[in-house]
Amino acid sequence: MDEFARLTDLYSYKILDTDPEEKFDEITKLASLICETPVSLISLVDKDRQWFKSVYGIDLKQTLKKDGFCHYLIDGTSSLFEIKDASEDLRFKTSPLVTGYPHIGFYAGAPIKSSSGHVLGALCVIDQKPNSLKDNQKEALKILANKTTEYLNTRKVLIDQQKNIEFSATRLKEILDNTPGVIFQLRIQDDFEISFDFISKGIKDVHEDLSLEKMRNEPKSFLNYIHPEDVVEFRKSMRKSATTLSPYKFNFRVISPNTKIKWYKVRVIPKRIDGETIVWFGTLMDISGIMEYETILEQITYDISHVIRKPLTTLMGLNENLKNHSELDETDLREYADLINIVTDELDIFTRKIDQFYQLKVIDHQNKLYNNFRENKVE
Template sequence: MNEQSRLKELYRYNILDTKPEVELDELAEIASIICNTPISLISMVDKKRTWHKSKYGFDVEEVLRGDSFCQHALHNSKEVLVVEDAQLDEKFSKSPFTKGNNAIRFYAGAPLVTPNGYVLGTLCVVDTQPKTISEVQKKALQILSKKAMEYLNSRKLILLQNSNIELNAHKLKKLTDLAPCIIYQLQMSEKGKMKFDFLSAGINSALPYFSAKVKKESPEFFFDYIHPDDLPYVKQSIIESTTALTEWHIAYRVKISDNKTEWHLARALPEKTKEKTVIWYGTIQNITSIIEYEKAMEQIMFDISHVLRRPVANLLGLTTMIENEKFNEINFKEYVGYIKTVSDELDNFIKKLNQTYRQKNKKIIGYNSNLPLAGKK
């Protein structure tokens, strides 16, 4: 047996120095009843000690490994170790536990064997009187030790799952905190009372002037900062989504100061619980730069359709005249001059247009031309 591997297996169970657990305590007590002994233990053999997870009729928390009976059961995972009279056995006769009043005389321990074949310790029964044990009682101890291991294996799996859940929750929180938007889960009662179950750290960048406590405990405060012209439409959209349980998707203006507004895009999927509370899972994103981008694109299209119309019309007129004109050196130079003038006009405008576009483009973070803006249907 590889002792280092066995100890690593023991530590994976995270059982050492934990509080008593009823399920294991009861198995130890049943062992004493079956074998008619005053003491029973579920023990784990550590590197330098034997620690007692369950104790029936015995108050000692742990003993030195060199003095324990259980250490001798580690090398035979299929047999119950039986010591009928410890004072007559060379292995145990010098142990401090076999001397004095209430000295241990009888011991029987069934190994606690992991699925990988390692022995963690024993489920054992102890008496202060020499005695024998029947094959039926040995079989009962083995069954109880298997039941104890089934419990320990289930316990280990639950601890692992809880650890994975905590780790994933920690990772998810990091992701949500770094997201460039507000991620939230909100409860809405039948009477319309709202409460945030979760609010990501994105709220601190989107609305940095409010404390997290106020934001989480008083979701209604958001209504105070929605532009008055957009507020009725926003409230109506919430009612419609809550009633029909359809996706909530709306862009609206938020007052930052008397002279400044921002555009926010809110999305959520409402879900009704058995208690008739509606849970909203959603996001709120600052889309001011997107709106500005759309406005810039509208201006560019306007400039193209209106400002370019005159020089383009002039060029078209010149080409028509050139097609019908009989050229001589004088009128040819005259037409070239007209074309150059119109071309220079177009070139200057295109340069200005390109410069304006680049300045607007620096603010772009995304683009969506189908946003449902508050007040627009």
């Protein structure tokens, strides 16, 4: 028998030194009633002690392993261990548990096994006088020991599942907290009172005055950081989404302490979970770079339209003159050709300058986006 493996298995159940549990107490009581003994125990055999998960008819929590009876079952060779008269058995007659409290005169135990087959302890019945079990009582004791094993294994599965859930929840929170932007779950009551079930720590990047604690304690305070020109429409669209349960998205501005304006987009999927509560599953992303990029594109469009307007107007004027003067000599045609060349050269110079200027702007903007991405990734 591998005692180290057995103890490792026992410790994996995380049951030693735990509080009483009703299911186990019911088993010990039932064992005493069936076997007609005053005492019954669920005993788990530790390295140097026997610890009792459940006791019936006695005030005792543990004893030394060497003084006890249950460790004779841990080799796994017996389905029932019975000592009819402990005072006459050479193995136990000098045990403090026989010569002193609780004055064991009779013992019978059935093994409690782990899912991997190790004997963790025993369900045992005790009497202060010599005794013996009937065949049906022996069978009942073994059945109850198997039921104890089932309870222990079920309990272990639940503990392991809870541990996995907690571990998964911790990992998920770490992932969400390190995801760029803000991920949140918000509850909205019918009276529009709001509270955050969850909000990732990215909220601290929105404004230096915002924190996870502040959002939990004062969820409505977030509205104070929205640009005054956006907050009314933000409230209105928020109420509409909550009323109609329609997906919600809105672009708004936040003014940072250095008066720099940052753009954010909130996206939300609402879901009613009971008659009075709506839950928002949402994200909040910094779209300042996108808005800046759109501004650059708008400026490019505006500049191009103004740059080419002058040469185009000149070309249109020359074209009109050509239409109105059907008879032109060679000198006139050369003058018109020179003028057209001047205009096209001017237009070419303008477009090249614009192209170079905005290429640099776009590259600079892309570098900023890339650097921001790398910083967020590292964090």
